[in-house]
């Protein structure tokens with residue numbers, strides 16, 4: 245556990261300038277006694293009306309940073325705001341789950357302020373019901389960008405002439421998912437581009453009497469956020485960014501910015517915001533997070549994953565664990581396998597009784613699931629005391645699942661910022677947490693990539709875990725095995741998995757589909773990471789084994805060869821003229837894939 249003083253400030257919410265009923269609400273309804281450090285730094289600045297960019301570690305309470313000042317101001321409006329006044333604040337988030345999460349926090353915070361109405365619009369929901377809610381009026385609206393743009397264009401009864409705040413939560417992710425164009429259109433439609441703030445009329449839109457205030461928040465920032473900051477923030481204050489992260493190109497100090505403990509410069513500046521590229525900046529990670537990696541040969545990956553999970557839940561039956569995969573198909577395959585695979589325990593205990601290998605409740609979450617299923621999993625994993633969640637990166641950003649003990653990244657994340665957000669689902673608000681990253685021996689240079697961002701990992705003691713499983717028929721304890729591939733436990737479990745999968749047509753199909761999409765995702769690693777995750781170095785037979793397939797199916801081989809050929813052509817620049825659209829398509833498919 246981190247020390248209290250590393251997370252919480254030594255002041256009260258009231259001392260930040262917040263109205264007393266709201267402070268009572270924070271204490272009584274939310275259980276918050278004092279603000280976190282980032283809340284103490286950012287709330288007074290946001291209350292002052294300045295545009296702000298907040299960069300703070302995962303799980304430090306950034307949601308409250310922007311919601312509370314908005315509620316503070318709205319409850320002071322005299323006469324009280326009503327539903328017919330429409331939307332005053334807009335919170336943009338990258339995923340549906342985050343949309344619901346922010347909305348639920350709002351509901352709690354607004355308990356005593358019933359005249360301020362929260363609401364949300366997002367992909368996957370019923371448009372006409374959303375239209376009806378917008379017609380009635382929503383004071384604080386949480387939205388995913390695509391659906392919001394749809395309503396801005398097509399829902400005439402959506403009143404936003406009083407709009408005062410636009411918040412980009414997980415700003416970098418919104419842009420990475422390819423929503424850049426939508427965001428620019430949204431800013432234009434709302435007349436909220438930089439230099440448009442002071443005019444009362446903009447593009448036919450009547451602005452409220454209050455000046456606009458835009459806020460950007462994330463635990464990681466990238467070059468695209470630079471652009472967004474430049475088009476949406478007017479003379480912003482930086483919270484949580486030290487001089488290392490603000491480009492050295494700028495004359496210093498060029499912005500009002502708060503260092504890690506709130507020191508600030510008073511000089512004003514006309515300079516645009518310039519953040520250092522994420523390729524050379526250190527990331528903020530919770531200091532109490534224990535980070536490890538495990539080096540596993542490709543063909544043993546599946547058995548090692550199952551063994552580690554078995555070990556985790558045997559050591560501590562009541563805990564929550566999240567495993568990240570690169571594709572929806574991989575989530576589905578592992579979910580079915582964990583739910584259905586039963587192993588004869590004669591190898592383990594001498595009794596001939598089949599039982600589930602990992603005995604815990606298993607849930608899955610990915611973007612190809614029906615909205616209702618996504619919602620049920622999301623809510624279920626929040627409330628469960630003990631469960632295993634298998635998911636894609638759709639769960640990597642912003643989601644606040646209480647008491648997650650361990651994060652396993654079975655498939656490597658894209659760039660280092662994704663690593664930071666995935667591991668950020670544990671060790672929140674000073675709690676303890678473990679993170680384990682799977683790497684194949686050929687991928688080990690990824691550690692250097694993380695190191696560049698100040699992230700260093702220790703090696704996980706895999707053999708100790710494998711040795712801990714009783715295999716009565718083998719005397720493996722007497723012998724030391726240096727590689728997991730030849731460990732008797734690994735060999736027998738692999739054999740059992742392969743027999744199970746080959747005997748079950750449904751499982752076999754899931755395994756094949758997962759194999760294909762895993763290869764596609766591996767091929768899609770971008771930029772610098774292609775140097776580490778090289779498809780041509782993969783042994784496809786071993787990849788097949790990692791999906792419990794005895795051999796690489798020929799059909800799969802052909803589709804992979806086609807994929808590989810396309811990639812090689814692209815790398816050689818043969819398809820240069822398709823480069824632009826291809827990038828866009830990648831972003832589109834990324835939104836669907838995760």
Ligand SMILES: Nc1ncnc2c1ncn2[C@@H]1O[C@H](COP(=O)(O)OP(=O)(O)OP(=O)(O)O)[C@@H](O)[C@H]1O
Nearest residue numbers: 276278279280302303304305306307463642644673
């Ligand atoms: N002042 C506070 N006192 C106690 N708990 C708090 C306080 N502020 C926030 N929390 C709790 O801290 C947890 C993390 O908050 P939140 O999800 O806003 O973090 P975050 O910084 O946005 O994380 P991420 O970067 O992962 O999105 C939540 O469970 C929230 O209820």
